[in-house]
Amino acid sequence: MEWIERLNSAINYIEEHLEDEINYEQLAKIACCSTYHFQRMFSYMANVPLAEYIRRRRMTIAAVDLQNSNEKVIDIAFKYGYNSPTAFNRAFKNIHGITPSEAKTKGTLIKAFPPISFKITIKGDVEMNYKIEKKDSFRIIGVSQPLYKEIEKNFKIVPQMWQKVATNGTVEKLVSMMNTELKGILGVSACNEEDEWRYYIGVASDKPIDEGFEEYIVPELTWAIFYGEGSMPHSIQELEKRIVTEWLPTSGYEYANGPDIELYLSPDPQNAKFEVWIPVVKKPNN
Numbered sequence: 001m002e003w004i005e006r007l008n009s010a011i012n013y014i015e016e017h018l019e020d021e022i023n024y025e026q027l028a029k030i031a032c033c034s035t036y037h038f039q040r041m042f043s044y045m046a047n048v049p050l051a052e053y054i055r056r057r058r059m060t061i062a063a064v065d066l067q068n069s070n071e072k073v074i075d076i077a078f079k080y081g082y083n084s085p086t087a088f089n090r091a092f093k094n095i096h097g098i099t100p101s102e103a104k105t106k107g108t109l110i111k112a113f114p115p116i117s118f119k120i121t122i123k124g125d126v127e128m129n130y131k132i133e134k135k136d137s138f139r140i141i142g143v144s145q146p147l148y149k150e151i152e153k154n155f156k157i158v159p160q161m162w163q164k165v166a167t168n169g170t171v172e173k174l175v176s177m178m179n180t181e182l183k184g185i186l187g188v189s190a191c192n193e194e195d196e197w198r199y200y201i202g203v204a205s206d207k208p209i210d211e212g213f214e215e216y217i218v219p220e221l222t223w224a225i226f227y228g229e230g231s232m233p234h235s236i237q238e239l240e241k242r243i244v245t246e247w248l249p250t251s252g253y254e255y256a257n258g259p260d261i262e263l264y265l266s267p268d269p270q271n272a273k274f275e276v277w278i279p280v281v282k283k284p285n286n
Contacts, residue, residue: 002283003248003249003254003283004118004119004249006030006031006032007031007041007042007045007118008117008118009030009031010027010030010031010038010042011115011116011117011118013026013027013030014027014053014054014057014115015057015115018054018057018058018061018080019079019080019081020081021081022054024038024039024050024149024150027050032254033254033255034191034192034255034257035149035191036151036189036191036197036260037191037255037260038050039150039151039152040151040240040244040260041244041248041255043151043152044240044241044244044245045118045244045245046116049150049151049152050150050152051150051152052152053113053116055091055095056095056113057113057115058080058081059080059091059092059095059096059113060095060111060112060113060114061080062076062079062080062088062092062100063092063096063103063110063111063112064110065079066100066103066104067103067104067106067108067110073085073088073089073100073101073104076088076100077100088100095111095113096110096111097111098110126242128226128239128242128243128246128247129226129227129228130224130225130226130227130247131224131225132222132223132224132225132253132280133222133223133225134220134221134222134223135220135221135222135223136220137217137218137219137220138180138182138204138217138218139204139205139206139215139216139217139218140186140188140200140202140203140204140205140215140216140217140218141174141177141202141203141205141207141209141210141213141214141215142174142186142200142201142202142203142213142214142216143161143165143170143200143201143202143212143213143214144190144198144199144200144201144202144214144216145157145161145198145199146196146197146198147189147191147197147198147199148197149197154199157199158187158199159233161199161201162187162201165201170201171185171267173210174201174202174203175203177203177205177207177210178203178204178205179205179206179207180204180205180206181204182204182263183204183265184203184263184264184265184275185201185202185203185263185264185267186200186201186202186203186204186261186262186263186264187199187200187201187261187262187264188200188201188202188216188218188259188260188261188262189259189260189261190216190259191259191260192257192258192259198216200216202216218258218259218261219258221256221258221279222256222279222280222281223261223277223278223279223280224243224247224251224253224277224278224280225275225276225277226239226243226247226275226276226277226278227273227274227275228273228274228275228276229271229272229273229274230271230272231269231270231271231272232269232270232272235272235274236262236272236274236276239276240276243276243278248278251280252282252283253280253281253282253283254280254281254283255278255279255280255281256279256280256281257279258279259279260276260277260278260279261275261276261277262274262275262276262277263275263276263277
């Protein structure tokens, strides 16, 4: 339950700072994980990206302010972090379907998005195949691209990367460079707090780096490794959601500070075989 309590403490932090700049690093600190992992956990458990949840909560409270105070629209916009009235109008209308000025009219219908709270729901209706394994550090060779710190902005970047490497011959080159026990194409989200976030597509290899490629060293870590198969990308996304919402809360483990890895074992997107690796550490007193 401690893990769920930490997530709810992070929600309380958001509620207390809706009129301030919300510090994602502080949220992650409260939840005892990295900023990247907190955003992933939140989006899977809440079914909404963190930034969108914060936006909905701010626009909910802003609508109440508009209907119950004499504050000007521009003052309420500044109150909730919008330096531009145009940006506030756009955000408000996207949530409520009306402009802030229209919302000031008594009797006008507005929407409410209450604060969420997390709880454990035991499911277990479908088995999950996994193993806990400690692995030495290893080197990958491939291509990478920087990621945004708000992970929902990356939902277009990563699929575009995969589309590009699948059509320009990069995958074939990478496959020819595999020469370790770890076989398959890797998608690695390297998102340590102190570094620039990057997403790598590569293979495990100790060969010299060809022009156009780069290397990344995956650190020595303990991994929870889950096996899955099915059509892409739905099957791997569903597995990742189940890991966070069903397995992690009751596993006795929590996220360690390390990259997430997707290992693709077969190239057929309609009948893919894959593994999802998440870095883990035993919870204290477990």
